[in-house]
Amino acid sequence: MKTLLQLTAVSKSFGAVRALRNVSLDLRPGEVHALLGENGAGKSTLIRIITGAHAPDSGRLEIQGLPVRHFSPATAHSLGIACVYQQPALFPDLTVAENIALRLESVSAWRRVRWKSRRDLATSLLRRLGSDLSPDAEVRTLSMPAQQLVEIACALGAGARIVIMDEPTASLTRPEQERLQGIVRDLRADGVGVIYITHRLEEVFALADRVTVLRDGESVGTRRVHPLPRQRGVPDNFASVVGDPPVQDEAELIRLMVGREVSQLFPSADGTPGRVVLSLRGVSCAECGVRDVSLDVRAGEVVGLAGLMGAGRTELAGVLFGLSPADSGQILLDETPVTIRSPQEAVALGIAYVPEDRRRHGVILEMAMAHNMTLAIHRRLFPGTWLRLGAECDLALEFMRELAIKATGPDAPAGSLSGGNQQKVALARWLATRPRLLILDEPTQGVDVGAKSEIHRLIRRLADQGMAVLMISSDLPEILGMSDRIGVLRGGALQAMLPRNSEARTVMSAALGMSGAGEVAA
Amino acid sequence: MSTSGRTRAEAGAKAGRGRGLRFSREWTVTGALLLLLGFMAFTAPGFFEPQPLLSRLTAAAPRLVVTCGLVLVMLCRQIDISVGSLFAICSVAAGLLIAASVPFPLAVAAAVGLGALGGAVNGTLVAGLRLPSIVVTLATMVTGREALRLARQGVFVNLPDGVQWFGLSMVSGQLVVCGVALAVLTGLALALRFLSAGRWVYAAGSDAEAARLAGLHPRLTTLATFVLLGALTGVAAILNLVQSPQVDPASGRLLELEAIAAAVVGGVAVSGGRGSLWGVFAGFLLLTCISPALTHLGVKPYWDKAIQGGIILLAVVADGLGRRKGNR
Numbered sequence: 029m030k031t032l033l034q035l036t037a038v039s040k041s042f043g044a045v046r047a048l049r050n051v052s053l054d055l056r057p058g059e060v061h062a063l064l065g066e067n068g069a070g071k072s073t074l075i076r077i078i079t080g081a082h083a084p085d086s087g088r089l090e091i092q093g094l095p096v097r098h099f100s101p102a103t104a105h106s107l108g109i110a111c112v113y114q115q116p117a118l119f120p121d122l123t124v125a126e127n128i129a130l131r132l133e134s135v136s137a138w139r140r141v142r143w144k145s146r147r148d149l150a151t152s153l154l155r156r157l158g159s160d161l162s163p164d165a166e167v168r169t170l171s172m173p174a175q176q177l178v179e180i181a182c183a184l185g186a187g188a189r190i191v192i193m194d195e196p197t198a199s200l201t202r203p204e205q206e207r208l209q210g211i212v213r214d215l216r217a218d219g220v221g222v223i224y225i226t227h228r229l230e231e232v233f234a235l236a237d238r239v240t241v242l243r244d245g246e247s248v249g250t251r252r253v254h255p256l257p258r259q260r261g262v263p264d265n266f267a268s269v270v271g272d273p274p275v276q277d278e279a280e281l282i283r284l285m286v287g288r289e290v291s292q293l294f295p296s297a298d299g300t301p302g303r304v305v306l307s308l309r310g311v312s313c314a315e316c317g318v319r320d321v322s323l324d325v326r327a328g329e330v331v332g333l334a335g336l337m338g339a340g341r342t343e344l345a346g347v348l349f350g351l352s353p354a355d356s357g358q359i360l361l362d363e364t365p366v367t368i369r370s371p372q373e374a375v376a377l378g379i380a381y382v383p384e385d386r387r388r389h390g391v392i393l394e395m396a397m398a399h400n401m402t403l404a405i406h407r408r409l410f411p412g413t414w415l416r417l418g419a420e421c422d423l424a425l426e427f428m429r430e431l432a433i434k435a436t437g438p439d440a441p442a443g444s445l446s447g448g449n450q451q452k453v454a455l456a457r458w459l460a461t462r463p464r465l466l467i468l469d470e471p472t473q474g475v476d477v478g479a480k481s482e483i484h485r486l487i488r489r490l491a492d493q494g495m496a497v498l499m500i501s502s503d504l505p506e507i508l509g510m511s512d513r514i515g516v517l518r519g520g521a522l523q524a525m526l527p528r529n530s531e532a533r534t535v536m537s538a539a540l541g542m543s544g545a546g547e548v549a550a
Numbered sequence: 551m552s553t554s555g556r557t558r559a560e561a562g563a564k565a566g567r568g569r570g571l572r573f574s575r576e577w578t579v580t581g582a583l584l585l586l587l588g589f590m591a592f593t594a595p596g597f598f599e600p601q602p603l604l605s606r607l608t609a610a611a612p613r614l615v616v617t618c619g620l621v622l623v624m625l626c627r628q629i630d631i632s633v634g635s636l637f638a639i640c641s642v643a644a645g646l647l648i649a650a651s652v653p654f655p656l657a658v659a660a661a662v663g664l665g666a667l668g669g670a671v672n673g674t675l676v677a678g679l680r681l682p683s684i685v686v687t688l689a690t691m692v693t694g695r696e697a698l699r700l701a702r703q704g705v706f707v708n709l710p711d712g713v714q715w716f717g718l719s720m721v722s723g724q725l726v727v728c729g730v731a732l733a734v735l736t737g738l739a740l741a742l743r744f745l746s747a748g749r750w751v752y753a754a755g756s757d758a759e760a761a762r763l764a765g766l767h768p769r770l771t772t773l774a775t776f777v778l779l780g781a782l783t784g785v786a787a788i789l790n791l792v793q794s795p796q797v798d799p800a801s802g803r804l805l806e807l808e809a810i811a812a813a814v815v816g817g818v819a820v821s822g823g824r825g826s827l828w829g830v831f832a833g834f835l836l837l838t839c840i841s842p843a844l845t846h847l848g849v850k851p852y853w854d855k856a857i858q859g860g861i862i863l864l865a866v867v868a869d870g871l872g873r874r875k876g877n878r
Contacts (some may be wrong), residue, residue, distance in 0.1 A: 306851045348761075375765035389760040392753055399749060403764045406746040414744045458762065 031093065032057055032190050032221040033109075035076065038087030040073055050087070051247045055190060055242055056220040060212060062253070063225045064241035065476075071225055074242070075192055077224070080104035092189070099474040111192040116175035124178055125150035127167055128209055132261055153181040158213055163468040180211060187322050191215060192223045197231065199281050201336040202536055215457040227476065229278045230505070238272060241284040248284050251275035285477055292508030294481075295488040301326035303514065304363070305496035306348075306465050311357035316343040317520040320357070325465065325496040330487060332511030333500040335539050336543045341500045341518035342384055345467050348498075349381040350374040361464065375404055380458030382451075384469040384500070390454035391513035393443030397435055398424035400442050401456045407440075409460075428458040432482060448472075448479025455486065455493035466490060469500045484510060504532050575817030576829035578868075583836045586843060594846035601721075602842070608724040608793065610838045612637075612786035614813050614831075617809040618738050619779030624813055625742075626772045627755040627822025628676055628683040633783050633809060635694030636668045637802030640682075640787035642698060645707035645797035662784035668694070669780020673773035687761065691806070698799055707797040714795055727789050734782065741829035751775060755781030778854035811858065812837055815865045837861065 033055040041049040048070045055061050065071050076285060077089070080099040089096050091107050114346045118127050129146045133139075135474040151161035159177050167175060176196055183191050192385040193212070195204040212222055212235060224236060229523050232239050233253060240250040252274045275281060311320055318340050333341045346352045348359070350368040359366055361377055368374045374381070383389050391400045402409055409423065410416055424438035433454045435445050442453055451471065472480040473488065487510060490499050501507050505516055514526040516538035524538035597603070616633050623630050624867040644661035648654060672690055676683045715723025716848055742748035753761040754768035761768040816833030818825030840861070841854045 351763075371762055371765050383763050383764065389757065389763050392756045392760045392764075392823075394756040395752060399752075403749065403753060403766065405760075406749070410746065413751070415746065417744075523779065 034088075034089070034090040034093075036088040036090075038077060038084045038089065039369065040077060040082060040084050047245050048077070048084070051242070051245070053247065053250075055223060057189070057219045057221055058216050059237045060222045060224050060235050062236035062239040063223055063242065064227075064229075064232065064239055064281060069242040069476075070245040072194075072241055073245075075111065075194060075223075075225070075441075076105070077111060077191075078192060093366045105186065108187060108189040109192070110186055110188035110190070112176060112179040112183060112194065112196055113524075114195040116172070116179045118167045118178060121166065123164050123166055124154070124161055124529060125163035126169075127178055128153065128163075128185060130210050132185045134406070149185065150181070154178075156184060157181060158207075173208070173247070176200075176208065176469050177211075184215075188220065190223070192225075194225045195227065196224075197226065197228065201539075202504060203336070203540070207232075216313055227480075228503070229281055229477075232281065233278075239275060239281065241281060243285060251281075260409065271509045276326045276511075282477055294506075295485045301329040302494065303327050304362065304508075306498070307358075307360040307363070307499055309358040309360070309509070311344075311347060311354045311359060313343070313347045313352055313354050315355070316340070316346055316352040317356070318344050318347055319520040321517075321520075321522045322357075323515055323522060325498055327464075327494045327496050328491050328512055329512045330491050330497040330499055332507040332514045333498060333517060334502075334504070334507045334514055334535050335517035335523075339517040339539065341517050342469055343520065345381060345383075345469055345500060348374065348465075348467060349379060359450050371463035375461065378461070378464035379467065380404075380461055380465070381467045382454045382458055382469060382471060384473070391442040391450050391457075394441055396439050397433075397442050397445065398438035400453050401427055401460055404457055405460045424462065427460070431456055431486060446476075446477040446479070448483065451475055451479070451483060452486075455483070459490070463495065466500065467498045467500075471499060472501075472503065472506060504535065507535065508532060525527055565713075570811065570821040574827060574869075575865075576832065579832040579836060579865075583832050583839070586836065586839060590839075590843055590846065591682045594843075597843060597846045598783055599624055601636050604721070605722050606838070606842055608727045610834075611727045612790040613805065613808055613812075613838075614834055615734050615782050615786040615789060616779075616805060617812045617830060617834055618735050618827060619775075619782035620806075620809045621813050621816075621818050621825060621827060622738070622742075622751060622775040623683075623772075623779050624810075624818050624820065625751050625755045625822060625825060626768075626775050628772060628776070629820070630669075630672060630687045630779055631806040631808070631810075632668070632672060632691035632694060632778065633655055633779065634802040635667055635691045635807035636780060636783045637787050637790075637805055638799060639668070639694055640665050641697055641791055641797050641801055642702060642707060642790060642799050644784075644791055645709060648709055649707055651710070654716075658788050660877075662781050663785070666777050667780040667785025669776040669778065669783070670733045670773070672780070673776025674775065675844075677769040677772040677854070695751070701781075703798040704799060706799065709791070709795055714792060716792055723792060727792065730785070730789060734785065735827060735831055742827060747771070747774075752823050757823075783854065808837070811862050815861055817865075819869070 032056045033053075035051060035053045036152055037050045037052055038048055039046070039050055051070070051074060053061075053074070063071055063074070073082065077084050080101040080103055083099065089099065091109070093329070096103065096107070116487055119130070122130070125147045128150045131299050132149070147163045154161050154163070154177065157177055157180060161170070161174055161177065167178065180191075196208055200208060209231070212224065215222055217525065224231075226232065231540070238250055238251045238252055241248050250272045252272045285373075303326060304324050305327050306323075308323045311321045321344060323331070325326055332454075333344070335341050343352065347354050348368065350370045350373050353367070353369045359368065360380075366377055366381070371381075392403075398420050401424050406415070409419060421438050423457060427433065428435065429439070432457070433445070433449050433452045435449060442450055445453065455471075468487065473481050475483065484506070486498065487497060499507075501510075508530065512528050514528075514535060515524065516524040520541055526534060600848065620630060620633060640661040643664055644657045647660055649658040652660075666691070672687055675681050675686045716725065716726060725759070728841065738877070742751065750761070750766055750771045753764070753766055754771040758768040790801065812834040813825070813830050814820065814833075815837060816830030818830060839857055841851070842859050844851060844854055844857070
């Protein structure tokens with residue numbers, strides 16, 4: 029059997045929108061097939077067709093050589109297709125074992141629950157994944173990577189032959205990513221076919237055997253990533269069967285994705301940093317675990333904050349934005365000591381914070397884009413009693429032009445925009461406040477490559493205009509490419525302050541707390 | 551206006567959250583209302599005779615005032631089911647004061663103040679202690695109603711002469727009552743659209759955490775809507791009080807449900823952040839006109855509530871279907 033899954037000329041439209049056009053894709057046993065594409069390129073629709081959530085308008089779908097009709101999620105499940113979503117779809121109030129059992133045990137209202145075998149099953153599955161998670165842990169208490177492990181355990185337990193992973197590493201830190209990649213390699217060694225969706229190109233090169241790029245609902249090419257298959261126990265000799273051309277480099281993939289050349293990944297800094305805008309002196313917050321952080325951010329400078337998940341980066345941002353006020357140490361803004369006890373005070377002091385998890389709290393999804401943008405500047409924009417909707421609309425149009433926000437108009441609800449554009453709206457809101465200090469928390473998480481480099485250019489431009497930028501990111505290339513200086517946090521404390529052009533290895537070893545990783549700046 | 555409405559609807563269709571429906575709901579309800587009125591104009595022109603019509607609208611005016619307040623609370627993703635009890639308390643209190651020959655304006659102030667106080671209690675518990683509003687207001691509803699029963703034992707309050715219709719002629723009094731209600735409606739509708747505070751309400755109801763991160767005060771906003779609803783309940787109590795020579799301590803029963811029904815039919819989302827007072831007004835008129843329309847058509851009055859229930863159900867189902875279609 030050569031192919032696990034074969035899609036031939038699949039098309040799908042939603043109303044007037046053609047989500048997929050003549051997309052063909054095949055997946056072989058023991059293969060990791062990466063799926064790349066900007067947001068809105070049709071990846072999710074393709075996944076929904078493979079998992080049976082949508083029926084294609086035309087085209088054929090064959091699973092293990094057999095054509096399938098009347099495809100439903102239940103059929104997909106029984107045919108050994110499992111999907112690990114970016115946001116794990118688990119029941120937070122149930123335990124790990126119960127969650128796994130819900131997916132794997134046969135459904136019958138009157139079947140007696142065998143708690144022991146349920147727990148044993150969960151333990152053995154998790155152990156196969158090299159995890160020591162307790163099967164009795166409530167899922168709500170687990171971290172994101174642990175929840176993903178549970179999802180993967182479900183797929184394993186179901187004996188899935190086709191596993192789809194939708195941006196599994198988007199919210200993971202480096203070591204967690206590496207563990208997950210190890211698991212994917214194990215799956216591949218067992219002959220499972222993995223469709224792997226990611227925005228991180230380096231992951232494609234680290235993990236994938238082949239990569240298919242989608243753009244505007246069409247497949248613009250499939251490339252071979254590794255010259256030779258390294259799997260054992262897979263009878264096919266890939267080199268002879270695979271007709272796909274090998275991929276040249278990252279730039280080629282980016283070109284395929286965006287359909288144009290991206291000259292350089294990160295904008296270069298010009299101009300020298302000016303006065304010190306923000307100065308932290310031994311800032312601690314017992315409640316949120318920030319310990320004795322001393323740090324300067326100058327005007328015109330992007331200071332990157334690296335660290336593992338839970339290293340206290342977002343917490344430090346919370347301290348600066350008054351979400352969890354500092355209980356010792358000093359915060360100086362333009363050399364004036366300040367106390368920041370609430371977001372309102374932070375805003376009044378000229379601090380802006382674009383939070384992590386944009387989908388939930390960066391913009392208000394139901395509100396019109398224009399309303400989102402002016403939310404923090406009502407007092408300045410509307411000096412009188414009444415709102416001036418015309419002025420508001422003009423401001424929104426200006427930002428749309430300046431930040432290249434793609435939307436039907438200022439009235440479009442923020443939720444109708446793509447992820448990258450939502451992030452730009454969140455940015456616009458804070459730029460409108462003309463802040464002295466801009467704190468960005470994972471500014472490009474879940475944003476497609478094109479929008480990502482636009483946001484990078486924008487951040488650099490703001491810094492060049494004299495803004496002080498503090499940028500939290502788990503995306504190591506982003507930290508390395510964007511930052512003038514890199515602060516590495518570990519356990520709530522500043523572990524190292526590294527200069528521009530530091531090596532990834534140096535940052536990582538500081539984040540992991542290894543010695544010799546660089547000096548802590550005063 | 552229509553252009554912007556259309557782009558919104560288009561964007562909404564893409565947003566996949568049933569927004570197209572959100573902005574057309576005002577139109578569908580208005581359309582249904584016009585259809586009903588048009589139908590009545592042909593089949594039973596007697597429906598439009600000014601005097602009975604004015605009387606009916608006057609009787610419903612207090613409910614409109616309460617509905618307007620409740621819409622604010624619902625936009626904040628909260629609910630208040632204690633408005634009926636509070637309405638009765640304010641009515642009785644104002645009645646007793648007037649009966650004790652306290653000047654009328656003072657009695658009005660007392661009713662409004664008492665209402666605001668009741669709203670503040672609810673709001674503090676909900677916004678301050680972050681308790682679920684349905685439970686909090688269930689508790690205050692039962693407590694208020696029972697306390698009133700204990701205190702009054704069901705005895706009506708007799709009002710002195712010259713209080714009914716503010717001492718004016720009946721028609722003038724009715725016009726004043728309807729005028730006040732319409733002023734409240736218009737004022738709040740304008741405030742929601744053209745005041746910063748209006749934005750805060752939508753922001754708090756759509757995503758309180760995002761509003762907080764934008765430097766707003768969503769909890770204060772929520773508290774303020776409860777206080778405003780309480781005060782408006784006091785206003786409504788006065789508008790009701792002037793319509794009869796007595797105050798019934800059991801008045802305001804089911805008021806909360808009627809108000810919620812009008813809001814839901816008018817397109818206010820129970821999940822907060824969505825809806826407009828224009829739609830609510832249309833929904834309110836639609837539900838209010840059903841009963842007299844049936845009378846004029848010679849349909850047995852038992853059908854009244856069933857049809858109202860059907861309309862509410864239709865509104866909720868339409869919302870649900872719209873959302874499902876949008877989720878594609």
